[in-house]
Amino acid sequence: MxxxxxxxxxxxxxxxxxxxxxxxxxxxxxxxxxxxxxxxxxxxxxxxxxxxxxxxxxxxxxxxxxxxxxxxxxxxxxxxxxxxxxxxxxxxxxxxxxxxxxxxxxxxxxxxxxxxxxxxxxxxxxxxxxxxxxxxxxxxxxxGLFLEYLAFPHKTAKYLQPLQTVFDFDKCRAIVVQGHQDAVMSLTxxxxxxxxxxxxxxxxxxxxxxxxVKANRLTFHDIVAIGERVRGRLFDVEHVEVEDLEAGNLKTSWSLEATHAAVSTEEAEKMLQQVAIGILLSCLGNAWDVGEEANKLFPEHAFVKAEDYLSAVWMNKP
CATH class of the missing domain: 3.40.50.720 (NAD(P)-binding Rossmann-like Domain)
Structure with a gap:
């Protein structure tokens, strides 16, 4: 073929x-x-x-x-x-x-x-x-979201570069929408x-x-809990309001810093805050809770489990 x-x-x-x-x-x-x-x-x-x-x-x-x-x-x-x-x-x-x-x-x-x-x-x-x-x-x-992004800034795939997300395992922090810690994210x-x-x-x-293709279906609360277990410390979780996000405002002490090869540095800087806002708002509508077509068609496939992967990545990291 x-x-x-x-x-x-x-x-x-x-x-x-x-x-x-x-x-x-x-x-x-x-x-x-x-x-x-x-x-x-x-x-x-x-x-x-x-x-x-x-x-x-x-x-x-x-x-x-x-x-x-x-x-x-x-x-x-x-x-x-x-x-x-x-x-x-x-x-x-x-x-x-x-x-x-x-x-x-x-x-x-x-x-x-x-x-x-x-x-x-x-x-x-x-x-x-x-x-x-x-x-x-x-x-x-x-x-859904690539699991490798939660390894940022460490590269663990052969080609895929890690990107910073609203779950920052490196600095042990996360951004969560107030009252929506049960919003779902698929990580594969x-x-x-x-x-x-x-x-x-x-x-x-x-x-x-x-x-x-759904390897891991986790809530924001689940992801933070995994982060605290594998990093051995509490995460600094900042809560944001839906109204602020919808107005285009990310009222947090930090925002995304990573760039992407597909856009220029200047364009990336303009997009980063909107990326964080977009991820947070779209999760409220279950946009990242992807289907299970692959899981049903290939039940024998052994998917990488998020906690196993993240434990290996962050073991002995400062």
Missing amino acids: KIAIAGGTGQVAQEVINALVATQRYELLILSRSTNKQTPVVSGIVYRAVAYHDKQDLIEALRGVHTVLSFIQILSDDKQMAQKNLIDAAVQAGVKRFAPSEYGRRVQLDFHMSWWNGKIEIRQYLAEINRKETMLEYTLFQP SVRDLAEIIAKTVELKGQWPVTFG
């Missing part, structure tokens, strides 16, 4: 490529806007530079491909033309399956996380092209997501439109 990975140089994409290579069952085509001499030579992998604005180029690249996994960055493409062109090309090239650039929370209006509006646009685009008949089978992989290791995707590409039958 031939699988194309679009945006194949991204962190999550590379974790998935590793898992696919490990199976030794797939022929992989890695699509990116450019290739260079540093590209590793790996058996079973072909690298190809494509122009996402050139639909014909994409059609030619996708001929003979069974499944496309997209990891295209949505932040720098307001109209999401790269993914839309990729979808159109996939249909015309005869691709059977497509997974858009999701890899986060479940399907819901992202009005609290406007930087993810591109995900909504692509969900709607895929739904529309399949409205009358199935033109392209697709699924939305949704693992990027390794688990990658291995599940590697299994899903050869799944028989129709893909479900939403594909939740």
